[in-house]
Amino acid sequence: MPQTPHLEKHFTASATIRDIVIGMADGLTVPFALAAGLSGAIDSSRVVITAGLAEIAAGSIAMGLGGYLAARTDAEHYAAELAREKRETIEIPEEETREVVELFEQYGVPHESATEAAHALRQDRKRWVDFMMRFELGLEPPDPKRARVSALTIGLSYIAGGLVPLTPYFFTRTPATGLLVSIAVTLLALLVFGYVKGTFTVRRPLRSAWQTAVVGGLAAAAAFAIAKFIA
Amino acid sequence: MPQTPHLEKHFTASATIRDIVIGMADGLTVPFALAAGLSGAIDSSRVVITAGLAEIAAGSIAMGLGGYLAARTDAEHYAAELAREKRETIEIPEEETREVVELFEQYGVPHESATEAAHALRQDRKRWVDFMMRFELGLEPPDPKRARVSALTIGLSYIAGGLVPLTPYFFTRTPATGLLVSIAVTLLALLVFGYVKGTFTVRRPLRSAWQTAVVGGLAAAAAFAIAKFIA
Numbered sequence A, B: 001m002p003q004t005p006h007l008e009k010h011f012t013a014s015a016t017i018r019d020i021v022i023g024m025a026d027g028l029t030v031p032f033a034l035a036a037g038l039s040g041a042i043d044s045s046r047v048v049i050t051a052g053l054a055e056i057a058a059g060s061i062a063m064g065l066g067g068y069l070a071a072r073t074d075a076e077h078y079a080a081e082l083a084r085e086k087r088e089t090i091e092i093p094e095e096e097t098r099e100v101v102e103l104f105e106q107y108g109v110p111h112e113s114a115t116e117a118a119h120a121l122r123q124d125r126k127r128w129v130d131f132m133m134r135f136e137l138g139l140e141p142p143d144p145k146r147a148r149v150s151a152l153t154i155g156l157s158y159i160a161g162g163l164v165p166l167t168p169y170f171f172t173r174t175p176a177t178g179l180l181v182s183i184a185v186t187l188l189a190l191l192v193f194g195y196v197k198g199t200f201t202v203r204r205p206l207r208s209a210w211q212t213a214v215v216g217g218l219a220a221a222a223a224f225a226i227a228k229f230i231a
Helices: A015-041 A045-091 A093-106 A111-121 A125-136 A146-171 A175-200 A205-230 B015-041 B045-091 B093-106 B111-121 B125-136 B146-171 B175-200 B205-230
Strands: none
Touching: A015 A045, A015 A146, A015 A175, A015 A205, A015 B045, A045 A093, A045 A125, A045 A146, A045 A175, A045 B015, A045 B045, A045 B205, A093 A111, A093 A125, A111 A125, A111 B111, A125 B125, A146 A175, A175 A205, A205 B045, B015 B045, B015 B146, B015 B175, B015 B205, B045 B093, B045 B125, B045 B146, B045 B175, B093 B111, B093 B125, B111 B125, B146 B175, B175 B205
16 A cells, blocks of 8 residues: 655544544434335334334434444543552552663663663552553553544534435435435445545545445345345 | 352353344244234234244344354454564565564563564564564454354354244244243243353343343334334
């Protein structure tokens, strides 16, 4: 993958963009597929719309509230580990120092400079604990406001995504016509969404565009086939 | 949160357990809520079952394939960053060494031992690059087989979860009776699932149990209210 190494920053998608992607990816896909499936099996736009909106309500709450609880769990996990590391630097400082020395030695730092670095770390308990959290456990301090913002972002993105494939059924006479318009509109939306998402992650937007559309198409095809089979 | 610090390992849920939790949490919740919503609005078990199975197909593919692509994106992101770090240790080794020194100095390691440690790291390029990946960028090497296993685990967990709330509608005469049995069975399943999930994360299984049940209940109530309102 060609890159321009020095102009470019090491990229990590912001948490908000990640939440929008999470919510919208599923919001565009699942209600689309459900509506497509039902419109092949049941000849009533009202049923398709009812099921679609019920799904959007259920999915946005499940994902949003799920995101909220997951973020809170992360924050609590961090707090618990932080308290434990703090306690350990007080109760068993020698053992904790040895862990730092070993961590450095794993990467070829000779025992003496590893020991020196570890003893320098011990001078400031807060920094020592921060170091253990980040480098021994690989945990980053969570943003306390994340949980609520994350929940809302994921939930609203799911709703926004889900209304795209559903809207055509409001304005067309039969589910069959609705389905055709919905397929066109949603595939376009999936391509655009996948393209934008791709610029944020591995910088291969075109591949991301068609992959996202394929996932949506496959989900819709599977839902359609199963509904048709039952009906 | 009281803990027994020394018997207990720092816990991180295995990737497989995380995937099962991701798939099953949504699988138990969304098809449950959708079926509940429809059964309040449309008096046909066949419609409820058709919509439910279509949703399970759509949701499992969206989540499973979504998980597959996400895991692959992670792996590619890691590979790209690894290649870049490797190139930088060859092209601008002094700058990279300075980054390591600064990283240590942030945590109070004095300049001299930080420089010594950084120069020790430089002796072995592989370890040096590994060190940068983990400690500068905070990236762990991904398991190359993860993507496919992750997709299957999430998708199958979604299906397994989704069949729980839907099964009662197969065996009851009216959607209303199906709904009552489905609520009982699914709330029980959510409580058990939440409890087990809770033992893996913050070790507060009871709170996790009722929270998981509340998310499912709220999603179902919202879907029910919206469907009822439209119909």
